Amino acid sequence: MTAIQRAKGMQDILPDDRNYWDWVLATAVTIAQQYGFQRIDVPIIEYTPLFARGMGEASDVFVQKEMYTIEEPDGDSITMRPEFTAGVVRAYVENGMSSWPQPVKLFTIGPIFRRERPQAGRYRQHSQFDVEILG
Numbered sequence: 001m002t003a004i005q006r007a008k009g010m011q012d013i014l015p016d017d018r019n020y021w022d023w024v025l026a027t028a029v030t031i032a033q034q035y036g037f038q039r040i041d042v043p044i045i046e047y048t049p050l051f052a053r054g055m056g057e058a059s060d061v062f063v064q065k066e067m068y069t070i071e072e073p074d075g076d077s078i079t080m081r082p083e084f085t086a087g088v089v090r091a092y093v094e095n096g097m098s099s100w101p102q103p104v105k106l107f108t109i110g111p112i113f114r115r116e117r118p119q120a121g122r123y124r125q126h127s128q129f130d131v132e133i134l135g
Contacts, residue, residue, distance in 0.1 A: 009116070009124035021127070025109060028129045032107040037131055040106045042087035044113075048077035050086050068113050080113040084130035092134050102135035 006012060013021060029039070048069055068080040081087055088106055091097070097104050112128050 007124075009118035009122075011123050011125075025127075025129070028109070029107075032131060035105070037105040037107040040088060040091060040108050041110070042081070042084065042091050042108060044081055044111065045078050046081060046087055046090065048079040050090055051079055051082060053086075066115050068115055082114045083112055084108050084110075084128060085132060088130070088132045089134065098135060100135075104134045105131070106134065107131045 032039075048067070051067065067082050070078050072078060088108060092104065092106075107130060109129050110127065111125050113125050115124060116122055118124065
């Protein structure tokens with residue numbers, strides 16, 4: 001790299017485009033809330049086995065080729081989330097949401113990260129709106 005530039009497969013959302021994104025997100029939130037969904041925010045980084053466990057037999061290939069994974073000095077493997085469902089389910093279980101009135105209707109919005117081959121319309125970081133009905 002000789003010039004300062006964004007990383008391959010990433011994009012900038014400039015102010016003019018941000019206005020459209022803000023409208024889309026606000027509309028999605030309003031609709032989700034009208035249908036009884038509550039917002040949850042889960043970490044961008046989770047322990048790698050959380051994602052590997054949920055993806056079945058192909059998980060080793062997916063973890064190695066398509067996830068941004070870091071080995072910590074203490075031996076833990078952490079991964080930048082490639083999707084929301086695993087983190088939302090983890091939060092549901094870990095925080096005892098099974099004792100809440102069922103079903104629990106949750107939504108979340110934010111960046112997800114996949115180490116895909118950059119091409120038109122495919123970015124390594126993109127925003128996702130996710131809804132889950134659990135219980």
